[in-house]
Amino acid sequence: MPRVTNSPASRKRRKKVLKYAKGYFGNKSKLFRYAKEAVQHAWQYAYRDRKKKKGNWRSLWIVRLNAACRAAGLSYNRFIEGLRAAHIELDRKVLADIAVRDEIAFKALVAQAQDALKAKAAAKKG
Numbered sequence: 001m002p003r004v005t006n007s008p009a010s011r012k013r014r015k016k017v018l019k020y021a022k023g024y025f026g027n028k029s030k031l032f033r034y035a036k037e038a039v040q041h042a043w044q045y046a047y048r049d050r051k052k053k054k055g056n057w058r059s060l061w062i063v064r065l066n067a068a069c070r071a072a073g074l075s076y077n078r079f080i081e082g083l084r085a086a087h088i089e090l091d092r093k094v095l096a097d098i099a100v101r102d103e104i105a106f107k108a109l110v111a112q113a114q115d116a117l118k119a120k121a122a123a124k125k126g
Contacts, residue, residue, distance in 0.1 A: 061096035068099035072110040082113025085120045 014032045020042075021028055021035035028038040066076035074082075083090070088109065090098075099106045 058092060061092040064096040065092060065099055068096075068106055069110065072107055074110055074114060078117065079110060079113050082115075082117040083109070086112050086116035088112065 017032060017036050017039055018029070020039045023029060024035065024038050027034045029035060062076065065079070069076050069079040083095075090109075095106075095109070098109065
């Protein structure tokens with residue numbers, strides 16, 4: 001009985017992997033054995049980095065907010081504490097966007113945060 005290799009499906013699968021590996025350096029774009037491994041690694045990195053991207057954006061927003069807060073005379077963590085005390089629930093993405101695009105509105109938020117911090121300190125004292 002002849003050996004069945006399912007050649008059309010195998011060839012299609014190999015061509016698909018080589019297509020994904022297009023642009024890779026050396027053997028990784030030419031030979032199936034090495035392309036398969038490179039593509040699998042690439043997919044692992046892509047999966048991991050889709051998760052990391054969210055943290056990277058958050059870090060960028062925090063850096064922008066910190067710079068804008070310090071320019072307004074307040075540190076980032078005191079600003080966030082003041083916003084919580086003032087019951088202002090804006091996320092860091094929106095706050096960073098306001099800081100970059102609308103300086104007047106951001107200064108108003110900083111003022112509200114400072115007022116809430118003062119009120120919090122006064123409540124703590126007496």
